[in-house]
Structures are given as structure tokens and as C-alpha cells.
Amino acid sequence: MTVQQSDLKLDGNAIGGLLREIFTMEMTAAIGTCAHCGTLHAVGEVEVYMNAPGVVVRCPSCGEVQMKVVRGHGKYWLDLSGVRCLEFSAG
Amino acid sequence: MIPGASSGTGETDKPTSTPQVLRWQIGSVAELVQETPRVASLVLDVPDWPGHDAGQHVDVRLTADDGYQAERSYSIASAPEDRRLAITVERLEDGEVSPYLVGEVRAGDKVELRGPIGGYFVWKASDERPLLLVAGGSGIVPLMAMIRHRAATGSKTPTRLLYSSRSLEDVIYKAELDRLASAGDGLTVAHTLTRKQPEGWTGYSRRIDTAMLAEVAWPKGQMPIVYVCGPTPLVEGVASLLVDMGYGPASIKTERFGPTGG
Amino acid sequence: MGFISRGFRGKRRDTASSSRLPPGQYVVTDYPVLSAGPTPRIPLSEWTFVLEGEIDQPKKWTWEEFRKLPTEQVTKDIHCVTKWSKFDTVWTGVSIDTILDGVETAAEYTVQFSYGGYTTNLIPHLYFWKSAKWIRGIRLVNEDQPGFWEVNGYNNYGDPWREQRYWGD
Numbered sequence: 391m392t393v394q395q396s397d398l399k400l401d402g403n404a405i406g407g408l409l410r411e412i413f414t415m416e417m418t419a420a421i422g423t424c425a426h427c428g429t430l431h432a433v434g435e436v437e438v439y440m441n442a443p444g445v446v447v448r449c450p451s452c453g454e455v456q457m458k459v460v461r462g463h464g465k466y467w468l469d470l471s472g473v474r475c476l477e478f479s480a481g
Numbered sequence: 482m483i484p485g486a487s488s489g490t491g492e493t494d495k496p497t498s499t500p501q502v503l504r505w506q507i508g509s510v511a512e513l514v515q516e517t518p519r520v521a522s523l524v525l526d527v528p529d530w531p532g533h534d535a536g537q538h539v540d541v542r543l544t545a546d547d548g549y550q551a552e553r554s555y556s557i558a559s560a561p562e563d564r565r566l567a568i569t570v571e572r573l574e575d576g577e578v579s580p581y582l583v584g585e586v587r588a589g590d591k592v593e594l595r596g597p598i599g600g601y602f603v604w605k606a607s608d609e610r611p612l613l614l615v616a617g618g619s620g621i622v623p624l625m626a627m628i629r630h631r632a633a634t635g636s637k638t639p640t641r642l643l644y645s646s647r648s649l650e651d652v653i654y655k656a657e658l659d660r661l662a663s664a665g666d667g668l669t670v671a672h673t674l675t676r677k678q679p680e681g682w683t684g685y686s687r688r689i690d691t692a693m694l695a696e697v698a699w700p701k702g703q704m705p706i707v708y709v710c711g712p713t714p715l716v717e718g719v720a721s722l723l724v725d726m727g728y729g730p731a732s733i734k735t736e737r738f739g740p741t742g743g
Numbered sequence: 744m745g746f747i748s749r750g751f752r753g754k755r756r757d758t759a760s761s762s763r764l765p766p767g768q769y770v771v772t773d774y775p776v777l778s779a780g781p782t783p784r785i786p787l788s789e790w791t792f793v794l795e796g797e798i799d800q801p802k803k804w805t806w807e808e809f810r811k812l813p814t815e816q817v818t819k820d821i822h823c824v825t826k827w828s829k830f831d832t833v834w835t836g837v838s839i840d841t842i843l844d845g846v847e848t849a850a851e852y853t854v855q856f857s858y859g860g861y862t863t864n865l866i867p868h869l870y871f872w873k874s875a876k877w878i879r880g881i882r883l884v885n886e887d888q889p890g891f892w893e894v895n896g897y898n899n900y901g902d903p904w905r906e907q908r909y910w911g912d
Contacts, residue, residue, distance in 0.1 A: 406598040419600035434601025460896035467896025
């Protein structure tokens, strides 16, 4: 079977539901600052890999890991160490 | 009351970010519409649906009798103004959820879903910038919600759709797009058929390229807003062509989809 | 759980089989591809494999040198922590015994690291995330160092037969 690598890459729109579970707010329009390269991107724009043991979010500018989310046993493990700041509307 | 739920009156571009626990709801299938041989729309009655914006999606969750669950996201096809919620699903043969939704589900069945979800890939009719929509395959679905929203609100926003399909029989919403484009209210639709064209085809017959975008897209000086949705390679290709043409990256909104298990 | 989707079974295959299938797993016949990032593109002229860390003389092989090492073929069942198992997968490669041949070290742990930045603490016969896809080298270390997933909820050991998927399992 052949799978194009690009087929496995989605974007932040695909994790809108997952992020709503965690933040209870709509987060795809939030703006994140990459901790690696400092570039600002809307969460909807980031690169997302979901065919993995967890969700891996990468910066579209530098490719480094911004966020990891693992869900299991009724728990979340959330690594935001690649996002220096997340700006979102208070609603 | 959720801001954004009453879009269409849409007086602001603010994202819909209100604290609101997203809960699973049960919708019932009122109608099934076979759009193409592999694509069907599920028209749903969802009690207490909070309303949505064009471009948003729902998560659908299937549960087997032994508790096994599978979850996928599907774009909403209906306009916020429509009476019922519709999603359009492409059947992926080795998928898990899509062959159930397109093949097994019948009118009257219940489907568990939650939404609406998304605040980035969203368009409201109050935005009067010229609109460029670029779709590949079933990437047309959220863009169709925008086109339907535009029609339902009587918007005259100049709008151009460039829609890439494999063949004519794969074009989703063909008749409705033809009808809306002939209304003379500022919507034009250009098709490209990448694999097979019928005899006498006068549209494009190749993958989207710079020359095609130069013909279809608004001049960058008109400050258009762009929405691109489709498989990842198409979305990334079109977005980078548009940036090369001088479009500001901030004016290009993208949504990729791919087979995360179908 | 209340709701059941009428007629939905899912794509799962046989879950009933035998002593060969760890608890909570199901058997697949296709080959799911998992990925935490883009596939790295490394020209073979730049590819190397290194053994480093707690050894006097780190070792390094170019692609041509590595391809001259003796290889073995093994057939193994693989068990992914996302719950699929695939039986009788065939692998060809260089044995870890060959890599470590003649190496003196007091290190009791290893880190495998790969092109693309993935890391994990290597131990065979565990869940498949413990195998780095684009391996670049092995570091011998005195203390166990959790890798990409092990720092983020996934079990540091990961024995499929004890269903050690997450922290605390």
C-alpha cells in the first residue's frame, strides 16, 4: 500500500472538537506564538498529525512540535511547551 | 444564546468563542440525498441545535453494540438559515465511518454528533470583500454552506468558485451550483475536471495552476478573501500559488482533509 | 453508555483469537501508517547511524558501511498502542548485537533517536511506538530517559501483554 506522507497531515480545524473538550471554548481562531521560531499562526492553520498515539501539532513555519495531546483512561495529557502564548477571545 | 448562532444577521466578525460545553446530541436522519455515486448528504433533525456559521463542522460518533466507538469530523453543508442541518459525506471504500454513513444509514436512523465546531474557517455574509472559493473534491462542502448562506441572505458579494473534480459525475451539488450561478447576483462558478471530461467539455481539464488562478481569481488589488478546502496537496498547492501571485497569507484561509481512517 | 448506532460494527477484525493477541487489541490485515510529522528526506550520502553516550569510543557508520554489516531476517507480530495488531511482519536489518559487538559500557538504558526528532527508550517486544521509524542512532545512558510519547502520558515501559498504555497502567 502506498500512503502519501501529505495525506497524513491535516490542520488545526480538525482538532476544533478536541480543543473544545479541553478549553471549553472555540479555539481554532485563537492565535498561537511558536516557542521555537516566534511566528504567529491561527490554530486553524497549524499542521496536525492525528494518525499517531496522540495528536501532534507542528508550526507551519518551522515544523517544530508546538503541542501534543494524549487522551486515554478518562484523562488528558497536554503538552503546550512549543506554544509560547495563546491569544483567544473571551467570548 | 450563543453569539454566531444567529449569523446571517451577522454584524461582527468576532470568532464564536463562548464558554459552552460541547455535548453529544442525537440527530435523526430526515432525508438522504445521493449527490454523486460515492457522495451522499444526510439531512438531520437535531433538537436544540444551537445554530452554526457557514464553514463549521460537526464531529460524528458511531457506537457499536459492544461499546466500540469511532469518531470523525464532517463539514456542515447547509446554510445557517436552513431549517435542517445537512452534512455531506464521501464514501471511502476502506474507511470505517463513511461507508456506514453512506450505505448503511437509512432515513429515520439516529446519528450521534456534536457541534458546531470551528471559528477560523468561517465566512459570514456581513463580510463584503470579494470572495474567492477554491474546492477540491468533497472540499466543496463547507464552501457550499457559504454559497448557500450568501444566497439565503440575499448577499450580492462578488463571489467566484473554482471547483476541481475528477470527472463530471463526481461534481457534488452540480445542479444547484448551475442554478445559483445563473441567478446573475454576482456568483460565478468555474469547474476543472482533472481525469475525465465529457465530449464537448468547455471548462478546464487540468489540475489547478497559476494560469487558471490568474483567470479565475480576483486581482489582488481588490483585497479579496479566499477560502481553500480539499485534500492536503491541493490546499497547499493552491495556497502557495496564491501567495506567489501576491495574495497576503492572512487573506487565505485553508482547511485540509484527508483519510484519517475515513 | 446509552446510544448505539444501528448496524455499526466498525472495521475491527477478529478480537477473539488466542494467546497470540494481547488484551484490548484487534487484528488488522492492512498496514496502518502512523506519523508524528513529515517524512524526513535524507540523502543516502548524508545518512549515518551512530552509537554514542556512555562509551569510550562512539561508533558511526555511513550508509555504505552500514549496508555491509551482516543482516538478519526476523518475523514478528507487532502491537500498536492504538489497539491494532498485525501478525507475521517480516523485517530485515542489523541486529543490535552486531551494533554493540565489542562495546564496553556500564550504561543500563538506551535512547533511540531518529531523523525528524522522534525519540523513545528502546526495548524490544513492547508496543510499537517503542520503535523509531527513521532511526539515526542509539545513545547509551545511565538513567532511563522518557522519549516523545513517554513524557506525555504514554507508559514508560509499554508491555502489550499487561496493557501498559498510559501512565499509571
